[in-house]
Amino acid sequence: MILAARDITKRFGGVAALDRVSLGVRAGEVLGIMGPNGSGKTTLFNILTGIEPPSAGDILLDGRVVTGTRPHRIARQGIARTFQNLRLFPGMTTTENVLCGAHQREDASLVRSLLPSAQRAASEARERAAAEALLREVGLGDRIGVYAAALSYGQTKRLELARALNTRPRVLLLDEPTAGMNDAQAAELLALVRRLHRAHGLTLVVIEHNVPALVWLADRIVVLESGRVLVDAAPEQAASDPRVIEAYLGRDAVPA
Amino acid sequence: MTANYLVAQLINGLAVGSVYALIGVGYSMVYTILYLINFAHGDVIMFGTMAALAFIGMGVPPVLALILGCVVGAALGLGVERVAYRPVRHAPRTVPMISALGAGLVISSVAQGLWGPDVMSFPQLIPRGTVSVGGFSLPAQPLVILAIAGVLVGVASLLLERTRWGRATRCVCQDLVAAELMGIPVNRLIPAIYAIGGLIGVAGCSLFAMYFNAVWVQMGALATTKAWAAAMLGGVGNFYGAFVGGLLLGLAEAAAVVFAGSLFKDGASLVIIVAVLLLRPNGLFGTAATQRS
Amino acid sequence: MSAARAAAGVLLFAALLIWLPQAVPGRYWLHVINLSLIYVPLAIGANVITGYCGMVSMGQAAFFGIGAYTSALLTMRLGVPWLGAFAASGVLAGAAGMLVSLPCLRVRSDFLSLITIAFNQMFLVITNAWMDLTRGPMGLPQVPRIALFGWEARTEADIFRVTGVVAGLCAWAAWRITSGPVGRAWEMIRDDEVAARALGVDVVWGKVRAFGAGCFMAGLAGSLLAHSLRLVVPDEFVLEQSLIIMQMAILGGLATIPGSVLGAVLMIGLPEALRSSEPWLMTYRPGIFGALLVGVMIWRPQGLLGARRAAPPVLQSLSDGLRRALRLRPLAKVP
Numbered sequence: 001m002i003l004a005a006r007d008i009t010k011r012f013g014g015v016a017a018l019d020r021v022s023l024g025v026r027a028g029e030v031l032g033i034m035g036p037n038g039s040g041k042t043t044l045f046n047i048l049t050g051i052e053p054p055s056a057g058d059i060l061l062d063g064r065v066v067t068g069t070r071p072h073r074i075a076r077q078g079i080a081r082t083f084q085n086l087r088l089f090p091g092m093t094t095t096e097n098v099l100c101g102a103h104q105r106e107d108a109s110l111v112r113s114l115l116p117s118a119q120r121a122a123s124e125a126r127e128r129a130a131a132e133a134l135l136r137e138v139g140l141g142d143r144i145g146v147y148a149a150a151l152s153y154g155q156t157k158r159l160e161l162a163r164a165l166n167t168r169p170r171v172l173l174l175d176e177p178t179a180g181m182n183d184a185q186a187a188e189l190l191a192l193v194r195r196l197h198r199a200h201g202l203t204l205v206v207i208e209h210n211v212p213a214l215v216w217l218a219d220r221i222v223v224l225e226s227g228r229v230l231v232d233a234a235p236e237q238a239a240s241d242p243r244v245i246e247a248y249l250g251r252d253a254v255p256a
Numbered sequence: 257m258t259a260n261y262l263v264a265q266l267i268n269g270l271a272v273g274s275v276y277a278l279i280g281v282g283y284s285m286v287y288t289i290l291y292l293i294n295f296a297h298g299d300v301i302m303f304g305t306m307a308a309l310a311f312i313g314m315g316v317p318p319v320l321a322l323i324l325g326c327v328v329g330a331a332l333g334l335g336v337e338r339v340a341y342r343p344v345r346h347a348p349r350t351v352p353m354i355s356a357l358g359a360g361l362v363i364s365s366v367a368q369g370l371w372g373p374d375v376m377s378f379p380q381l382i383p384r385g386t387v388s389v390g391g392f393s394l395p396a397q398p399l400v401i402l403a404i405a406g407v408l409v410g411v412a413s414l415l416l417e418r419t420r421w422g423r424a425t426r427c428v429c430q431d432l433v434a435a436e437l438m439g440i441p442v443n444r445l446i447p448a449i450y451a452i453g454g455l456i457g458v459a460g461c462s463l464f465a466m467y468f469n470a471v472w473v474q475m476g477a478l479a480t481t482k483a484w485a486a487a488m489l490g491g492v493g494n495f496y497g498a499f500v501g502g503l504l505l506g507l508a509e510a511a512a513v514v515f516a517g518s519l520f521k522d523g524a525s526l527v528i529i530v531a532v533l534l535l536r537p538n539g540l541f542g543t544a545a546t547q548r549s
Numbered sequence: 550m551s552a553a554r555a556a557a558g559v560l561l562f563a564a565l566l567i568w569l570p571q572a573v574p575g576r577y578w579l580h581v582i583n584l585s586l587i588y589v590p591l592a593i594g595a596n597v598i599t600g601y602c603g604m605v606s607m608g609q610a611a612f613f614g615i616g617a618y619t620s621a622l623l624t625m626r627l628g629v630p631w632l633g634a635f636a637a638s639g640v641l642a643g644a645a646g647m648l649v650s651l652p653c654l655r656v657r658s659d660f661l662s663l664i665t666i667a668f669n670q671m672f673l674v675i676t677n678a679w680m681d682l683t684r685g686p687m688g689l690p691q692v693p694r695i696a697l698f699g700w701e702a703r704t705e706a707d708i709f710r711v712t713g714v715v716a717g718l719c720a721w722a723a724w725r726i727t728s729g730p731v732g733r734a735w736e737m738i739r740d741d742e743v744a745a746r747a748l749g750v751d752v753v754w755g756k757v758r759a760f761g762a763g764c765f766m767a768g769l770a771g772s773l774l775a776h777s778l779r780l781v782v783p784d785e786f787v788l789e790q791s792l793i794i795m796q797m798a799i800l801g802g803l804a805t806i807p808g809s810v811l812g813a814v815l816m817i818g819l820p821e822a823l824r825s826s827e828p829w830l831m832t833y834r835p836g837i838f839g840a841l842l843v844g845v846m847i848w849r850p851q852g853l854l855g856a857r858r859a860a861p862p863v864l865q866s867l868s869d870g871l872r873r874a875l876r877l878r879p880l881a882k883v884p
Contacts, residue, residue: 049747075749087744089737100737104749106730110758113729114722120729167748293662350605353662354799357607358839361792365836373832477788481670484663520678526671533660534652 008057032218039224050074078170098131101166271398273506274405278460280483282453296360298476304329304458333454378465485525491539570706579705585818586712592809594766600803602759603739608665611672612764614786616771642768647761688782808854
């Protein structure tokens with residue numbers, strides 16, 4: 001397992017948003033996470049990326065405990081994420097947004113940046129070319145150099161994807177990538193995600209509400225309900241599990 | 257250093273502290289709800305106090321003049337909310353802070369134009385002199401100030417606990433969005449809070465002016481630091497905490513004067529701000545979770 | 550920028566340094582220019598803190614003062630040559646900035662503005678009270694002239710050359726840093742801290758560094774002030790000065806270096822130049838510029854020289870909000 005959660009519990013006051021959740025993703029796998037609203041999915045993401053500490057339990061990266069590591073360090077160890085509510089830098093262009101993903105690779109020494117250096121200029125040129133290539137790969141080739149604020153909703157989702165990819169992550173966490181999209185747009189985006197998964201050999205963890213889409217995309221699905229893991233199985237099994245159907249649609253919906 | 261001297265200084269400290277608390281209420285309330293430091297508050301209450309002085313000079317009976325001054329403060333508070341906060345309330349927090357700063361600068365410039373930059377004396381409506389309490393000869397003015405502040409705080413807390421508007425305010429202080437979703441007219445409550453802060457603040461600032469017998473255009477800045485030290489000590493967002501914080505600050509300043517000399521009085525508030533941030537960011541009574549920077 | 554253009558730029562700058570004092574009619578105008586140039590590093594520093602990194606500092610005058618006192622005291626009491634004192638001023642002010650901001654930034658960034666105000670007040674209290682060191686409100690007179698390897702700055706023209714070079718170096722250094730990875734990280738912090746963290750940016754360290762850099766430049770400016778005016782008094786570093794410094798950065802243009810130069814000229818040079826003919830300008834400077842600030846927010850939130858897109862999102866929203874309040878259509882977001 002590249003990234004694993006072990007007995008994660010998160011309490012807010014008296015409420016347990018997550019209760020002894022354990023799951024993990026293997027290299028190259030697409031792990032889907034689904035569950036009704038309030039089941040703790042985004043909280044889990046926040047804990048996996050270090051934004052919030054768990055009340056109990058551990059996060060393991062390559063078997064090493066990284067619980068309590070600050071978010072920027074976790075990011076630097078190869079965990080990237082996209083946000084449900086989109087967090088682009090609107091005053092920057094598409095290229096500049098994607099270039100921000102390369103920040104981890106850059107030499108951030110204040111003193112050294114004072115002196116011009118051919119080496120740095122060359123690597124900046126390389127990064128710029130790589131960023132533009134990524135933009136083309138996600139279908140924003142005609143939007144290179146456009147301000148992020150001018151993009152359509154679907155395009156901003158792709159931009160965030162490109163930016164996260166530019167960090168060259170080991171694991172990429174996607175938080176509801178198809179939120180707010182109609183079926184056609186969602187299908188397009190998920191096809192893109194699958195293409196990228198194959199092309200870059202990514203390891204993905206995807207939170208999704210759109211069950212058929214997740215079944216199509218994922219290699220394995222974990223279903224959360226009220227902060228607990230309900231099911232951890234292959235996609236069709238997870239989707240047709242009576243407990244899962246009950247959690248989403250109620251007892252009466254379960255086929256007799 | 258007699259016992260009498262110490263007790264007298266104690267009373268002085270408490271009185272000044274209670275004044276800081278009154279001034280700090282305005283800041284504390286706005287910060288609690290909006291996570292916004294209202295940099296115009298100091299200038300608003302200065303203006304109200306100067307206005308009260310002007311009214312007295314025009315022959316208005318003092319108590320009425322003070323009340324009018326408080327009204328001016330409330331009106332200015334509403335104005336600041338309308339012009340410097342409401343248009344930018346959805347912007348990142350730096351923005352309303354900068355615009356409040358600009359509004360404060362304009363207010364203080366107008367005040368300077370009207371009344372000049374010099375320090376003026378404030379009529380001693382509460383007589384100085386001593387009273388005998390329990391065998392001690394204590395200064396009268398601070399005692400009265402303490403009493404007045406206590407009454408104001410008492411009335412305010414009564415309003416907070418017992419009235420519908422008070423409950424609504426408390427809801428808004430806990431969770432602005434939830435309160436809005438519950439149907440609380442947040443857009444009417446926020447201006448009211450700015451106004452109340454201004455009103456109580458002018459009361460406090462007038463007492464301050466009376467105690468130090470000094471009013472001047474730049475007093476807003478001085479009041480700001482002290483009021484914030486009080487609010488942070490008590491825990492920003494906690495109404496009673498701010499009052500206790502103010503009292504403690506007053507005591508700290510009195511102690512500084514007694515043991516170190518009056519030069520270091522102002523240092524007390526600054527040390528407190530730094531100490532609170534370093535050791536106990538939530539203040540003594542605050543419960544707000546530490547925000548990640 | 551290619552080597553050829555860089556060389557041309559340096560030559561042009563050198564030519565300006567040599568030619569300008571002769572072209573200016575009279576010592577007084579040169580003095581006004583010098584004063585503006587002294588404030589340029591201050592404005593650039595404030596711009597780095599607020600424009601590039603998005604923090605509000607209302608105590609820059611204190612770091613200005615730390616630089617001034619450090620430089621004056623080192624040269625007068627310890628015989629340190631000016632260049633060394635100059636460097637020490639920057640370093641001390643920068644270190645103070647980092648120390649002051651660090652506890653706050655780790656805990657609750659909201660209160661940074663308060664901490665800076667408190668620090669400014671504390672600085673004033675200390676300089677006024679510590680008679681042995683600073684001679685209190687009377688200040689330090691007869692501060693030695695700027696002296697470099699035997700040469701002394703005796704005329705306003707001499708001072709111009711030094712302040713010009715310092716201002717130029719600060720501008721160049723700021724440009725190099727802000728257009729590199731450090732500056733990009735600062736802008737990421739300013740625009741969205743959460744996203745910045747998710748992209749590997751150490752937000753706290755970035756902010757502390759920005760603050761340190763800004764205060765470093767303020768310290769250098771302080772040294773220039775001390776040795777040009779040859780007098781250091783606490784009154785020069787009151788809170789109003791901090792507000793003026795912040796306004797310089799905002800008015801001239803956030804996140805643009807030329808904007809800081811313009812801001813310094815506008816807020817220091819212009820009132821100074823008009824001091825005798827229009828004395829009310831100096832008295833009402835805070836209010837006038839406060840109102841001007843609001844006006845600029847409405848019409849050009851990026852400041853006078855900022856490129857439209859350089860208006861940090863903060864100011865774009867402010868502009869939109871104010872325009873909406875005045876029933877004006879929002880300005881176009883993108884070119």
